[in-house]
Amino acid sequence: QVQLQESGPRLLKPSQTLSLTCTVSGGSIGGGGSDWSWIRQFPGKGLEWIGYIFHSGSTHRNPSLKSRVIISLDTSKHQFSLTLDSVTAADTAVYYCARGLLYGGARFFDSWGQGSLVTVSS
Amino acid sequence: QSVLTQPPSVSGAPGQRVTISCTGDSSNIGAGYDVHWYQQLPGTAPKLLMYGNNKRPSGVPDRFSGSKSGTSASLAITGLQAEDEADYYCQSYDSGLEVFGGGTKVTVL
Numbered sequence: 001q002v003q004l005q006e007s008g009p010r011l012l013k014p015s016q017t018l019s020l021t022c023t024v025s026g027g028s029i030g031g032g033g034s035d036w037s038w039i040r041q042f043p044g045k046g047l048e049w050i051g052y053i054f055h056s057g058s059t060h061r062n063p064s065l066k067s068r069v070i071i072s073l074d075t076s077k078h079q080f081s082l083t084l085d086s087v088t089a090a091d092t093a094v095y096y097c098a099r100g101l102l103y104g105g106a107r108f109f110d111s112w113g114q115g116s117l118v119t120v121s122s
Numbered sequence: 123q124s125v126l127t128q129p130p131s132v133s134g135a136p137g138q139r140v141t142i143s144c145t146g147d148s149s150n151i152g153a154g155y156d157v158h159w160y161q162q163l164p165g166t167a168p169k170l171l172m173y174g175n176n177k178r179p180s181g182v183p184d185r186f187s188g189s190k191s192g193t194s195a196s197l198a199i200t201g202l203q204a205e206d207e208a209d210y211y212c213q214s215y216d217s218g219l220e221v222f223g224g225g226t227k228v229t230v231l
Contacts, residue, residue, distance in 0.1 A: 104156025106215035
């Protein structure tokens with residue numbers, strides 16, 4: 001069973017850059033039919049998909065965040081990363097990394113990290 | 123405002139059957155995209171509960187079942203147990219992105 005673990009700073013000031021890394025263990029991050037996503041959950045419970053990256057390095061991002069998001073992959077370290085520029089209080093959320101599998105036109109997420117609460121406050 | 127609409131809460135006594143609806147439109151569920159469901163226990167990450175509308179991952183009890191029709195999907199829990207008290211989310215695809223419902227809190231009375 002693949003396991004994922006997020007790491008990175010938990011407290012940011014407005015306008016700073018959020019950087020999180022997800023370390024994957026118990027399975028291959030390169031190859032296979034899966035891809036690797038970032039998903040966030042706001043304090044009010046709502047879930048928002050941020051984007052995913054394939055083992056090839058190609059990415060697909062939520063259009064509402066596209067201009068501020070970069071997702072990268074380092075297969076040698078079994079890690080993928082999220083960068084979100086110019087954060088505001090509205091970016092305060094629990095950030096999850098997850099493995100995705102495409103099925104019936106919509107990918108499902110079968111393995112999740114434990115989540116990393118990121119707070120943006122001055 | 124979530125793309126997929128779920129009731130904020132449902133409740134039932136132990137042993138009863140409850141259902142959670144997930145309503146979309148012609149650009150997501152109605153377009154033929156599958157619906158997946160997640161269970162989130164307090165303080166934990168979401169866990170995949172159902173994929174492909176009605177398929178249970180290994181380890182998920184058969185008390186959980188899913189269905190899809192038209193622009194909606196449903197998750198049913200039969201023989202409700204105390205351990206089923208959690209938040210449940212549906213998820214599908216719409217216009218270039220994965221989308222989630224707003225979540226439903228299931229309370230076991």
